[in-house]
Amino acid sequence: MKRVDVLIVGGGPAGSTCAYELSKRGLKVLVVDIKRRIGIPVQCAEFVPIQLYHQFKEFFPEGSIAQRVENMLSLTPWGEVVSIKSEGFVLNREVFDYHIAELAQKHGAEYMLRTRFVGFEVKRVYLERIDTREGFWVEADFVVGADGPRSKVARLTGEATKNFLTTAQVSVPLKVPTKDLLIYLRHYIPGGYGWLFPKGNLANVGVGIDPSYPINLMESLKILLEELKAEGLIEIKIIKRTGGWIPADGLLPLVRGRVVLLGDAGGFCHPITGGGIANAVMSGSMAGKSIDKLQDFEEEAMEIFGPSLWRASEKRKKYMKRWDNLKEIIPKTWIAFEEYWI
Numbered sequence: 001m002k003r004v005d006v007l008i009v010g011g012g013p014a015g016s017t018c019a020y021e022l023s024k025r026g027l028k029v030l031v032v033d034i035k036r037r038i039g040i041p042v043q044c045a046e047f048v049p050i051q052l053y054h055q056f057k058e059f060f061p062e063g064s065i066a067q068r069v070e071n072m073l074s075l076t077p078w079g080e081v082v083s084i085k086s087e088g089f090v091l092n093r094e095v096f097d098y099h100i101a102e103l104a105q106k107h108g109a110e111y112m113l114r115t116r117f118v119g120f121e122v123k124r125v126y127l128e129r130i131d132t133r134e135g136f137w138v139e140a141d142f143v144v145g146a147d148g149p150r151s152k153v154a155r156l157t158g159e160a161t162k163n164f165l166t167t168a169q170v171s172v173p174l175k176v177p178t179k180d181l182l183i184y185l186r187h188y189i190p191g192g193y194g195w196l197f198p199k200g201n202l203a204n205v206g207v208g209i210d211p212s213y214p215i216n217l218m219e220s221l222k223i224l225l226e227e228l229k230a231e232g233l234i235e236i237k238i239i240k241r242t243g244g245w246i247p248a249d250g251l252l253p254l255v256r257g258r259v260v261l262l263g264d265a266g267g268f269c270h271p272i273t274g275g276g277i278a279n280a281v282m283s284g285s286m287a288g289k290s291i292d293k294l295q296d297f298e299e300e301a302m303e304i305f306g307p308s309l310w311r312a313s314e315k316r317k318k319y320m321k322r323w324d325n326l327k328e329i330i331p332k333t334w335i336a337f338e339e340y341w342i
């Protein structure tokens with residue numbers, strides 16, 4: 001039976017950052033992922049704040065940055081536009097994710113792709129090769145669940161995320177280049193928002209809604225696309241489609257014996273903005289540095305990330321389950337408004 005110090009389920013930003021930190025310290029690390037190639041398909045609007053760049057410059061190789069961003073403009077249903085500074089980058093995430101995995105491999109981490117995590121026994125993990133259906137066991141001292149929003153590692157070890165935002169996104173030609181993130185707060189996007197994130201002469205345009213509303217996600221995206229076309233911002237020529245789930249409960253209990261949850265699997269994604277790349281990287285880095293002191297990791301993570309994520313999740317529950325009096329609800333629940341922070 002194969003034996004490693006740490007088995008990491010999921011080679012996204014959380015899992016690969018953790019693999020990078022651990023392998024730098026000389027630990028024997030195996031990363032498994034169901035994907036054929038790390039980074040593909042991209043299920044993301046790809047914005048990261050500039051602070052991530054300053055903290056992890058080595059994760060941004062040439063080609064990983066599609067463009068620079070300066071501000072975020074939030075467009076309300078009552079015609080007000082609120083601008084806040086929001087320095088950062090829209091990434092080429094397939095390059096970014098792949099590069100972190102490459103760095104981890106350079107330091108000795110092993111990656112097994114097209115390999116699925118199936119389940120546990122004490123100190124043993126059962127995996128399956130997707131193409132041959134061949135199953136096998138790996139022995140590991142620690143297991144990292146970095147398997148994204150619908151984490152099976154979380155489900156099999158206790159509490160898992162129950163509430164999500166559901167999203168749909170397309171890539172379309174952008175007619176007017178911009179350095180702003182555009183946020184559309186609209187009646188037809190209940191419990192969430194629409195976005196246009198510029199990517200050179202393209203734009204990632206999407207909607208994220210609370211799935212408890214009886215509204216068709218694709219219909220909502222179609223209305224947003226028509227609105228953007230009418231403003232002269234985009235052409236409706238769909239180049240790529242994607243989507244996915246955004247965890248909306250905030251942090252879960254992260255440490256479960258010798259198992260630790262990171263990134264979306266642990267609820268590190270922001271329940272209102274859906275921003276999760278930076279927190280995934282940071283959680284991976286922190287856990288990689290203290291895999292033998294997991295209680296310390298959990299305490300530190302709860303202290304740094306917990307309050308703002310739970311607060312956002314509480315706001316969702318308290319104010320976003322009705323989507324009628326938007327002039328009252330939106331300032332309380334969208335980060336561009338002072339009222340959000342009170």
Ligand SMILES: Cc1cc2nc3c(=O)[nH]c(=O)nc-3n(C[C@H](O)[C@H](O)[C@H](O)COP(=O)(O)OP(=O)(O)OC[C@H]3O[C@@H](n4cnc5c(N)ncnc54)[C@H](O)[C@@H]3O)c2cc1C
Pocket residue numbers: 009010011012013014015032033034035043044045046047048115116117118146147148149152167168169206242243244245246262263264265269274275276277278280
């Ligand atoms: C439409 C959309 C737009 C978004 N836009 C932004 C944005 O602009 N900025 C931002 O910061 N965040 C954004 N996010 C959130 C961001 O994509 C996530 O927070 C981020 O990818 C989390 O990284 P992660 O490593 O935790 O998980 P992931 O990137 O999801 O990686 C998890 C990995 O685990 C693998 N996996 C899953 N199950 C198994 C299994 N059983 N066995 C083996 N492998 C498995 C998957 O294949 C995947 O590679 C967006 C999300 C969506 C859906």
